[in-house]
Amino acid sequence: MLSEGNKVPSSQPEMSEEFIDLSHYFRIINNNKWRILSLSFVVTLLITLIVLSMVPIYQASSSLLIESEETNVISIEQIYGLDASKKEYLETQYEILKSRHIASKVVNKLNLGENPTFTTYLDQESHIIDTAKESIKNLLTFLPRHDSISLSEVELKQRRREKLISIFLENLTISPVPNTQVVKISYTSESPALAAEISNTVADVYIENYLEAKFEMTSKATSWLNESLAGLRDKLERSEQKLAEFYEREQLVNLDGVVGLASEELQGLSEQLLEAENRLKQTQIIYNQVQGFNGDPAELADMPAVQNHPSVQNVKKAELEALSNVSELSEVYGPKHQKMISAKAELASVKQTLINQVRSLISGINSEYRQAESQVNSLRISVERAKEEFRKLTTLESKRKILQREVETNQQLYDSFFTRLQETNEVDGFETANARVLDIATIPSKPIKPNKSLILVATFIVSIGFGMFVAIVLDFLNSGIRSVGDVERKLGQQMMGLIPWQPHKKNEHLPLRVFFDSSNHVFSEALRTLRTSIQLLDLTGNKKMIMVTSSVPKEGKTTVAINLAFAMGQLGKTLLIDADLRKPSIAKRFDLPGFQPGLTNLVAGTHDIDDCLYKDVQSNIDILTAGSKTQNPQELLLSDAFQATIEKLKELFEHIIIDTAPTQAVSDAIIVSKYTDNLLFVVKADATNEKVVSNSLERFMSIGKRIDGVILNQVNVKKSGSSDAYMGYYDQYGYGVHVPKSSTQSG
Helix, strand or coil: CCCHHHCCCCCHHHHHHHCCCHHHHHHHHHHCHHHHHHHHHHHHHHHHHHHHHCCCEEEEEEEEEECCCCCCCCCCHHHHCCCCCCHHHHHHHHHHHCCHHHHHHHHHHHCHHHCHHHHHHHHHHHHHHHHHHHHHHHHCCCCCCCCCCCCCHHHHHHHHHHHHHHHHHHCEEEEECCCCCEEEEEEEECCHHHHHHHHHHHHHHHHHHHHHHHHHHHHHHHHHHHHHHHHHHHHHHHHHHHHHHHHHHHCCCCHHHHHHHHHHHHHHHHHHHHHHHHHHHHHHHHHHHHHCCCCCHHHHCCCHHHHCCHHHHHHHHHHHHHHHHHHHHHHHCCCCCHHHHHHHHHHHHHHHHHHHHHHHHHHHHHHHHHHHHHHHHHHHHHHHHHHHHHHHHHHHHHHHHHHHHHHHHHHHHHHHHHHHHHHHHHHCCCCCCCEEEEECCCCCCCCCECCHHHHHHHHHHHHHHHHHHHHHHHHHHCCCCCCHHHHHHHHCCCEEEEEECCCCCCCCCCCCCHHHCHHHHHHHHHHHHHHHHHHHHCCCCCCCEEEEEECCCCCCHHHHHHHHHHHHHCCCCEEEEECCCCCCCHHHHCCCCCCCCCHHHHHHCCCCHHHHEEEECCCCEEEECCCCCCCCHHHHHHCHHHHHHHHHHHHHCCEEEEECCCCCCCCHHHHHHHHCCEEEEEEECCCCCHHHHHHHHHHHHHCCCCCCEEEEEEECHHHHCCHHHHECCECCCCCCCCCCCCCCCCC
16 A cells, blocks of 8 residues: 555645646746747747738728708608608618719729729739639539639629729728717728728719709609699690580589579478468368358357457457447446447447358358468479479589589699699709718828737737747646656655756667766766655665666666666665566666676576676676576566575665666566565656556555655756756756765765
8 A cells, every 4th residue: 555655635636626726837837938939029020021011001081961951942852752850861871872882983983993903902802712713623623513604795894893892892981970960981092092082082972972863853753743744734624624514514604603592492482381381270270160160150259260360359349348338328228218229239230240250251261271272282383393493403513513623623733733843943953962071081191000019019919828828738738747746746746856858869878977977967966866865765774675667668767777876886885786677778788798697597596696796897886687588577576586686685785776677568567666675766757648657656556565756857957947946856056065986975
């Protein structure tokens, strides 16, 4: 199992997920600062060359005031169909300014089809498009081939003109000023004079176009009114002719008067008939009473109908007076008195008069009844005749009114159209524009683009940001171990030492004696620092055997083992063992012969220790090579003889450095680790995948072997950034104490 010193805290993954180490990103940027600055400088330089080659673009602007209400000399809105009071009116005018119709007129007026600015752009665009199409066709050979359609000269000119108008509109900008009726007309061009000229021309063409449209509408309205007026005149004449023929046919002069007289006559006859019928009814009552009575005429006087007659009433009154006189005289005189006789004679005369009057009344009632009956019959006939005459006159009046109304309607239409025609003719010579130019465009003195300073500053800043982003991404994608932080963070191990990269030929090993070369002081001090770190692991000095291994080949474990042996040789009697029995290399490094007996010979018992050890005089260390090749390396390493050999060597030497095979290739190192005191794991900086290293370390952990530390090999300190990050792992300042070869004290 892993010891307490090498266990990774269980909370570390959680902390790494919750905590963002900004200092780590700062170190990445700091380590790559010169690359980032170089990238930014190169990109800025390229953009500078591009910007300097860019053609400056100028913009000129004119302002136009569009009237929201037209000044109408004569009201003819119905003819023009304009309503300038609505918001949509201004929006419509903005769209007209941006229309292809206006653009086409400006192109014609300025003859832009012959302008070099436009023709050059058109030719370049056509060439680029044709070249791109041809390139795509050549690349995508599987696409179906179609015969190109040949266009006539007129079609080619029309297509070229449409492209010219499109280019013109791309550079034209119409910008309404908010909350006003002012609109800005801006045009961008390589030529400042052309930009100003086009901006002013657009405003002029818009006003001219409005006046032309107004004139055209006026002309069309005049033509339409003339045609309509002729038709209305014919209709009016026909309706008047019908009315005249009606009067002539019916022999009428003043039909309104005749109808009035007929109406009055009918009304009078109706009133007379009503009165006559009432009299007839009254007379008929008396007549019926008299006709049905056959008694004394004197008794008729008592009848209500007779009594109510005025003549009878007068006689009755006289009779009453005579009776009253006889009654008074009878009280005074006797029956034979003359006065009594005269009074009675008068009474008798009055009664006789009453009888005569009643008889005369009866005769008059009969005559009056017949007369009333005859009058009623006569009036009824007259009323019927008057009604028939009135109906005829009413029918004629209705026909007359229809004809008269038709005449009046046609007359009104004719007069209205005639008035509009006169108005149109008056306006024909007095058109007013709906807009006026407020400010004309002047020739600009400064281009609006490109803003070279802004582009260069932005390019520099963006390229630096991009460089930082790339550096962080590359660091994130990099799965190698390149720093102390990576060893601790990615592997969960402590850093034991750091071996700086030394210049040497590619595909060749580092020179064997580079440790003793004074010009490579930094390399030597790094090994001495590693030596010191190993010594601090065991201050008692009981741990003698140090195993050096790695994950995969070519990580420099053998070089580290050799140079660590050189460093340990300065402190005491040191042995370097080549336990990589499959691909041994230490003998070759020291130029020893292939038949040199070594570890396999010693374990097998074919040679004794003195025959197998080689003394390197310069470094004062002993070397035990791999020896003769064996077919079963693992069986040899697992044997009791190997263990006995290791124990015997520990008795003879103070320090033993054993180089083993890579862990990912074979399990030899796992076997050897059981007999060693310290385990050092070599990792080539920025080369070996962290997962590979982690898997190798886990193999040792699975058998409970402690990894004392990781040695980061071939570290390019200058390339990795500030060397302060590796303080404590090697001496960069040259103050390390040099220990003589014969010294047995620590350096």
